[in-house]
Amino acid sequence: MYRYLEQRLAQRVLECLERRHPGAVLPAVVVEQPPKVELGDFAIPIFPFAKPLRSAPLKIAEAIRAEIGAVEGIAEMQVAPPGYLNVKVDRSWMAAALAADRKPAAEISSGKILVEHSSINPNKAAHIGHLRNAILGDTFVRLLRYAGREVDIQNYIDNTGVQVADVVVGFTHIEKKSRAEIEALTRLPRFDYYCWDLYARVSQWYEADKQNRQVRLETLHAIEDPASETAVIADLISTAVLRRHLETMDRLDIEYDFLPRESEILHLHFWNAAFEKLKESGVLTFESEGKNKGCWVMRRAGTGKASTTEGTENTGEIKEEDQKVIVRSNGTVGYVGKDIAYHMWKFGLLGRDFGYRKFYRYPNEHDCWISSVDGEKDHPHFGDVAEIYNVIDARQSEAQNTVIEALRGLGHGEAADHYTHFSYEMVALTPRCAAELGYTLSDEDKSRSYIEVSGRKGFGVKADDLLDQLIASAKKEVDSRHPQLSEPERVSIATQIAIGALRYFMLKYTRQSVIAFDFKDALSFEGETGPYAQYAVVRASSIFRKAGVDADTFLIAISFSAPDLAAYLTGEGSDEIWELWLASAKTSYVIDQCISGRYKTYPPIPPEPAYLAKHVFQLAQLFNTFYHRHPILSEPDEKRKQFLLATVAVVRRELIRTLAVMGISVPPVM
RNA sequence: GGGCCCGUAGCUCAAACGGAUAGAGCAUCGGAUUUCUAAUCCGGUGGUUGCAGGUUCGAAUCCUGCCGGGCCUACCA
Numbered sequence: 001m002y003r004y005l006e007q008r009l010a011q012r013v014l015e016c017l018e019r020r021h022p023g024a025v026l027p028a029v030v031v032e033q034p035p036k037v038e039l040g041d042f043a044i045p046i047f048p049f050a051k052p053l054r055s056a057p058l059k060i061a062e063a064i065r066a067e068i069g070a071v072e073g074i075a076e077m078q079v080a081p082p083g084y085l086n087v088k089v090d091r092s093w094m095a096a097a098l099a100a101d102r103k104p105a106a107e108i109s110s111g112k113i114l115v116e117h118s119s120i121n122p123n124k125a126a127h128i129g130h131l132r133n134a135i136l137g138d139t140f141v142r143l144l145r146y147a148g149r150e151v152d153i154q155n156y157i158d159n160t161g162v163q164v165a166d167v168v169v170g171f172t173h174i175e176k177k178s179r180a181e182i183e184a185l186t187r188l189p190r191f192d193y194y195c196w197d198l199y200a201r202v203s204q205w206y207e208a209d210k211q212n213r214q215v216r217l218e219t220l221h222a223i224e225d226p227a228s229e230t231a232v233i234a235d236l237i238s239t240a241v242l243r244r245h246l247e248t249m250d251r252l253d254i255e256y257d258f259l260p261r262e263s264e265i266l267h268l269h270f271w272n273a274a275f276e277k278l279k280e281s282g283v284l285t286f287e288s289e290g291k292n293k294g295c296w297v298m299r300r301a302g303t304g305k306a307s308t309t310e311g312t313e314n315t316g317e318i319k320e321e322d323q324k325v326i327v328r329s330n331g332t333v334g335y336v337g338k339d340i341a342y343h344m345w346k347f348g349l350l351g352r353d354f355g356y357r358k359f360y361r362y363p364n365e366h367d368c369w370i371s372s373v374d375g376e377k378d379h380p381h382f383g384d385v386a387e388i389y390n391v392i393d394a395r396q397s398e399a400q401n402t403v404i405e406a407l408r409g410l411g412h413g414e415a416a417d418h419y420t421h422f423s424y425e426m427v428a429l430t431p432r433c434a435a436e437l438g439y440t441l442s443d444e445d446k447s448r449s450y451i452e453v454s455g456r457k458g459f460g461v462k463a464d465d466l467l468d469q470l471i472a473s474a475k476k477e478v479d480s481r482h483p484q485l486s487e488p489e490r491v492s493i494a495t496q497i498a499i500g501a502l503r504y505f506m507l508k509y510t511r512q513s514v515i516a517f518d519f520k521d522a523l524s525f526e527g528e529t530g531p532y533a534q535y536a537v538v539r540a541s542s543i544f545r546k547a548g549v550d551a552d553t554f555l556i557a558i559s560f561s562a563p564d565l566a567a568y569l570t571g572e573g574s575d576e577i578w579e580l581w582l583a584s585a586k587t588s589y590v591i592d593q594c595i596s597g598r599y600k601t602y603p604p605i606p607p608e609p610a611y612l613a614k615h616v617f618q619l620a621q622l623f624n625t626f627y628h629r630h631p632i633l634s635e636p637d638e639k640r641k642q643f644l645l646a647t648v649a650v651v652r653r654e655l656i657r658t659l660a661v662m663g664i665s666v667p668p669v670m
Numbered sequence: 671g672g673g674c675c676c677g678u679a680g681c682u683c684a685a686a687c688g689g690a691u692a693g694a695g696c697a698u699c700g701g702a703u704u705u706c707u708a709a710u711c712c713g714g715u716g717g718u719u720g721c722a723g724g725u726u727c728g729a730a731u732c733c734u735g736c737c738g739g740g741c742c743u744a745c746c747a
Contacts (some may be wrong), residue, residue, distance in 0.1 A: 045689055161747045328745040335747045471741045525709050527695045535709055628711045
């Protein structure tokens, strides 16, 4: 409703100006939010119109105010120096719409969206960096689904790469385990932890004797032959670790629909199909001499302008330093090549498909499918989508751009335009946090503001460990507050709080900010945190419980007359309560902003889920202030009491809604 | 060398195609509870937005140049 009002306001202002100045070339009407409620609910800066209309901003603003006429939902307009048109919403109109949860008709959006996230190498336990990825991705999925879009969630599994090979080497060459012994180990409750330690040992083993690296190459090669014993072991390990990753993410209510694996991209020859098209279209060129002799290369994304710059004639030749090797001189294809083929499949441009079989069933009966060479007959239709979003950290932006350019080069400009690298910065550890974990730091490291997590070194905070700590910490608090509750009830509440804290923590930073991880901040339940927002909802719920009224149906049953609403919302000192209603009205507006990114620029800026966190916090903060100032159940004026209850119900509804989009549920008590 | 990102309060972060007095949380100091449970609220302290120019009615935001930091830049994945 808020967004609807904003758009209509901009439209009407533009029409008004066009009527006054026919033929004038006008800039877009920008609608902002004034710094304070007293000023109004919308603010339109008039400065940009001064020059084209050859008139003073204040004069133009006054003219608009006088001539625009009645706009539904808008109560009044004021001209404010040095050149703003401040607009006040018709408060009772908006409140009535909000209480009834009326929404303007949703735009019809078409086409399935594919979101790829997590994509953790299946060779060790997930860590906090993976948590950021999965939480961002999962929240984005929830945003899209809230907006009515159809979404498939994919988690790409690189089960044939060096990282898996390294752990295979660890089992077979360092620990000298048999296949049966490894199989037994995979049944450990936290087999991924075992691999975490082993992986770090393998790295040391390589360091100790460079000869050992030869084993890695042999193993890597052997994994590609599905008939080999090594491949069977690799599959055993990667599948077991993958299962653990799904369990870890399920703890956070993160689910997937389909797990495409590199092994199938290999064995179903996706690359061959892509290779032919890439050669035909000239995206790939063969180098017959120089550094990359014998390789198939393409232009590195982001280098060299499309046309000829200095020296480079348009002969299809690419300067050596701008070359990206896609096929090595020994004929094998690198990661990017496979990724190009995979993305052609995503858009339905490859002409091949995976086989599918069920892999994992969530407690809610939802099935997660996995790729396989010979799959089940009946399966959902994956791929062939209209838009894709890849949640991958910023370090891989060049590889992502290369894939996009390959699609463009193949003539699939439309697909390339609907390919978004949902980029974000990494999670690193503060030096203090690293020290707490027992790592000895060099003086150089101590002076850094953060230190990168390294799976190879076994340096990092494991996802399950962090979650365990959060639950334990919340449990302690719940135990002392609610000793009367049963143990399972207390565990359940503590778990919800822990998830709330973790998901909020990962979402409150904007994407391009490196998270310097610190236990103190992450384990905090006070201030700008998930539990703060959850607690606000619990408070709201408890008011209704005490009142003996059902919060969810209260708003349906009740109705206010416009004069009553106006009395409560526009009277003396009502700004503070109005602010709460106004903020509540913004939920769908905020969700829209999260999805489309902040600017409507080209190229588009990826989505930003952090605005959700800001919105939730603002709602909770306003509510807590309101809660403290207005005793509700003891309000003597019955009509006013109903209005205050309605205020609580609306805020509560919007808080629950927004938290749900963030993947955060609310416990019954805290 | 080239590409991308960052530099805002003691710390961690915000700031809506450039807009009204740059805001929060944490920390710190001082207050608030016989009430819908204080995982809360109110108030104080704390800023030359890395530096220097430029663009304009107006710059944390755009441009240029410095300074400082991070990531990418392999016939690794």
